[in-house]
Amino acid sequence: MTRELPPILLAAGGTGGHLFPAFALAEELGRRGYPVDLVTDMRGDRYGTGFPARSVYQLPSATPGSKRNPIALARAGFTLLRGIRKARKLLRNLKPAAVVGFGGYPTIPPLVAARMLGVPSIVHEQNAVLGRANRALARHAAAVATSFRKTKKLDGPLAGKARFTGNPVRDAVIEAAKTPYPPLDPGGPLHLLVFGGSQGARFFSEAVPPALATLPASVRQRLKLVQQARAEDVAEVTSQTAAAGIDAEIAPFFKGLPQTMAGSHLVIARAGASSVAELAVIGRPSILVPLPHSLDSDQLENATNLAESGGSWCIEQRDLSPLRLATELGKLFEQPEKLAAAAARAKAQGQAGAVGLLADLVEDVIGKRRA
Structure with missing residues (x-):
């Protein structure tokens, strides 16, 4: 009897630049038999209908903004804390084998919750520069998947976590x-x-x-x-x-x-x-x-x-x-x-096989890589 594969939780900001590679990975993991769920912020609702996931969840999130505005910083911090609390509850219910973050501040609550609950995480960086949210999350991630062979600000201890996969594109591409x-x-x-x-x-x-x-x-x-x-x-x-x-x-x-x-x-x-x-x-x-x-x-x-x-x-x-x-x-x-x-x-220069390499990395991290 074949055992059912564990679910994978994807986390992405609400822009197409974050959601499209998540969409591509969801398609590939689905082909491999993994249940996939997506967590995003309120902007992601317009993409939810066609996203190839069992369910699309929305969590509170905020961009910290300027350090010169302490009131705005406090509000953002409070919103992120609410998001983390809700993310912990969500992860306890879903029991994902891993959480894969695609950047943007909406990925902070689910990836922080994953660390708190001992769930392995992967950060994927789409750009040639490691983004600020990913920079903060990469320290505790199992791996950092990169879209370019050289990624700025991915150095020091983080460099050892880097794995070049390319930027996944959707089946339509x-x-x-x-x-x-x-x-x-x-x-x-x-x-x-x-x-x-x-x-x-x-x-x-x-x-x-x-x-x-x-x-x-x-x-x-x-x-x-x-x-x-x-x-x-x-x-x-x-x-x-x-x-x-x-x-x-x-x-x-x-x-x-x-x-x-x-x-x-x-x-x-x-x-x-x-x-x-x-x-x-x-x-x-x-x-x-x-x-x-x-x-x-x-x-x-x-x-x-x-x-x-x-x-x-x-x-x-x-x-x-x-x-x-x-x-x-x-x-x-x-x-x-x-x-x-x-x-x-x-x-x-195209990396048509990027989604397969990223899915392989997910399976490596959860110990389910096929021979």
């Missing part, structure tokens, strides 16, 4: 990666995808339409634009692109983004960890614009890693005027061989 880079025929359509994630769409709404409007009419007539924009910006971006004679689809969210990415000749995006991982696995050239003032410049580090491989071009926001963007786009669209070469170099 693996499926999209089967699509070859589309040929860029002379006079044929130019498929351009623009997305900014939860924090970057506003800048692209302001910069991309005027940049595209300055391109030659012969180029604008070929453009097939798909652009993510905030709900309040959709009408304005639609109006500007229509006035420029550009065939455009503008929306706040695209459910089938991996397949849209696969059909693109060029992508303009922020440099969040999941975006960079998906661009590499699918193999699409990109202009990456790191989010300015991000903590520890993690997006700049992510973009630099892919740009150094020749798979993308990293341009900081302060340097990207509409005129600069139009110039760069014009050059690239005139050199289809350069775009195709960048697509191949990006794909060479």
